[in-house]
Amino acid sequence: MTNSEQELRRTSLYETHKASGAKMVPFAGYEMPVQYTGVIEEHNAVREAAGLFDVSHMGEFEARGKEAGAFIHKMVTNNVLRLEVGGVLYAAMCRTEGGIVDDLTVYRLDEERYMAVVNAANIEKDWEWMASHHAEDCEFENVSEQTGLLALQGPKAEPILAKLIPGGGDLAAIPYYGARYKNLAGCEVLVSRTGYTGEDGFELYCKSADAPALWEALMSEGEGEGLKPCGLGARDTLRTEMKYALYGNDIDESTHPLxxxxxxxxxxxxxxxxxxxxxxxxxxxxxKRKLVGFEMVDRGIPRHGAPILIDGEAAGEVTSGTMSPSLGKAIGIGYVPASNAEEGAALEIDIRGKARRAQIVKTPFYKKTETE
Amino acid sequence: MELPSGLKYSREHEWVRVEGNIAVIGITDFAQSELGDVVYVELPEVGTEVEANNTFGVVESVKAVSDLFAPVTGVVLEANTTLEDQPELVNSEPYEDGWMIRVEMKDESELNDLLEADSYRAYTEEEGG
Structure with missing residues (x-):
């Protein structure tokens, strides 16, 4: 075993994943499931029924006190001051010079209590950055370690989750980007109608120690509805089809939100x-440049780092790319000059030294109504 | 793991079926299972010379790009173009319809460097840890 393997951290669901036959890979310092039965099968389960993801590696910071809202507001680009209790918003966090420190969601959990949910790879960096700005009149705590997070995603997510709550829990009353505390399988859970797949679904914040029981309860209620455990592989294809940015791939400190x-x-x-x-x-x-989505015209799969050519000249870089399981096409995301970012514009992608034709298309790549 | 006994195996996880001086080449059951869902295969054109231990093409799963290494030296007589539209055959039938290229061998003694099924199995067990 190498040093890097020894240093990998595990979520409280590690044993559950191993027992379910997951293939584990290093990701953002954690040993995480990349797939259980197969990326495409898991991807399709989320589009057609439901999938359950362990995303406990994500980071959670809590700000409490009179100045908590003003503090988080100062740190991120979106309007935290308009959040009502139970409200959620998506935002970028920038350096003074505009570079993206991270993208995150912000929850208003109570009048004077907020939670910022950040990418696993950025927990330490974000913590340092935020803590260096935090107001006197506000407690700021990194609760990542004690927080478990499951994502239940797909058209069957709501009926499956309802089975865990006597009386169904009135889940329909939780709006998109809204969150409520519920008791699920004996665990106190923050049920948030959010996700990273383009499907309806929930992100479920619980105590880290409760995550395995919650996982088991969801799997046993959901199996009959087609629920499958899903790994990071499917999470990536699902988010790419929606052109949701992935920090470290599509956005980083050298890019700005605009x-x-x-x-x-x-x-x-x-x-x-x-x-x-x-x-x-x-x-x-x-x-000057824009992050666009494109489809391959020629054969080949665009991958992160592949040069984008316009009229034979290097004009940008692919930031994400995959074979889209829902569309059956190779798709990609990348930066191109703003003058050449129109839908329908022709590009070439340099894949292993060969220029292959591609075309800018409307995003999200995947639209629910087209396939229903 | 399926490992037909009549085939030769490379340490890069390709198999070879010898038909006279012709080698039919594909990737092993072990390789396809490690890769996961194969979504793209790029093979050389007919007439291309491939060299033992050098790359002859690419196989891509949803997540990863992997080089294909020629187990023997020779000239490509045929490439399995069915894989352009049905790359998943590499997963479902790695030794049958998932074959990749047919090569006219230049030096059949190169076959001696390849492994029999039993020793290849032992090799994958070591490698798989």
Whole structure:
């Protein structure tokens, strides 16, 4: 066993994954399931029925106190001040110079209690960045270790979850990007109607120690509905079909929200936040490159890092790409010059030294109504 | 793991079926299972010269890109173009319809460097840890 293997961390579901036949891989410092039975089968389960993911590696920070809302608001691009209790929003967190520190969701759990949910690979970096700005009148705590997180995603997610709550729990009352505390299988769970797949579904925050019992309860109630355990492989194909950004692939500190297509989560009028001035300047200047989605015309699968060519010249880079299980086509995401970012524009992708034709298409790549 | 006894196996997880001076080449059951769902296969054109232990093509699963290594030196007589539309045959029938190329061998003594089924099984067990 090498050192890097010894240092990998495990979620409380590690034994459950091993017993379910998962193939484990290193991801963001954790040993995580990449697949159980097969990426395509798991992907299709989420699109057609439901899938259950362990995403306990994600980080959770809690801010409590009078200034908690103002503190989180200052750190992120979206308007945290408008959040009501039980509300959730998606945002970017930027450096003063506009580079993306992380993308995250923010929950208002109570009047003076907020939670920021960050990418696993960025927990330490985000913690340092946020803690260095945090207000006197606010407690700020990293609760990642004690928090378990399951994602139940797919058209059958709600009926499956309802089976765990006597009387069904009135899940229909939880709006998209809303969250409520519920008792599930004897565990206190924050039920959030959010996800990373493009399907209806929930993210379920619980005590880390409760995660295995919650997983088992969901699997046994859900099996008859077609629920399958899903790994990070399917999570990636599902999010790519929606063109949801993956930190470290599509966005990082060298990219800013406007070019990454995240302008919709930047709220300039709601008060100051870190990076606001720079983003205002960038907006006034006009964005020079854009993150677009494309489909391959020629054979080949675009992969992260492959050069994008326009008129034979290097013009950008692929940030994510895969064979789309739902569309049966090779699709990709990448940055191109804003002057060449129109839908229908021709690109070439350099795959192993050969230029292969591709075309910019409308995103998300996958639209629910087309297949129903 | 399925390992037909009449075949030769390389340490890069390709199999060879010898038909006179012709080698039919594919990837092993072990390899396809490690890769997961195969979604793309790129093979050389007929007439291409392939060299033992050098790459002759690419196989891609949803997540990963892997090189294909030629177990023997020779000239490609035929490539399995069915795999362009049905790459999943590499998973479902690695030794039959999932074959990749037919090569006219230049030096049949290279076959001696390959493994029999039993020793290949032992090799994968070591490698798989």
């Amino acid at each position: 070019e990454a297509g995240l302008g919709w989560v930047v709220r300039y009028k709601a008060g100051d936040f870190i990076g606001r001035e720079k983003l205002l300047a960038l907006r006034a200047e006009g964005v």
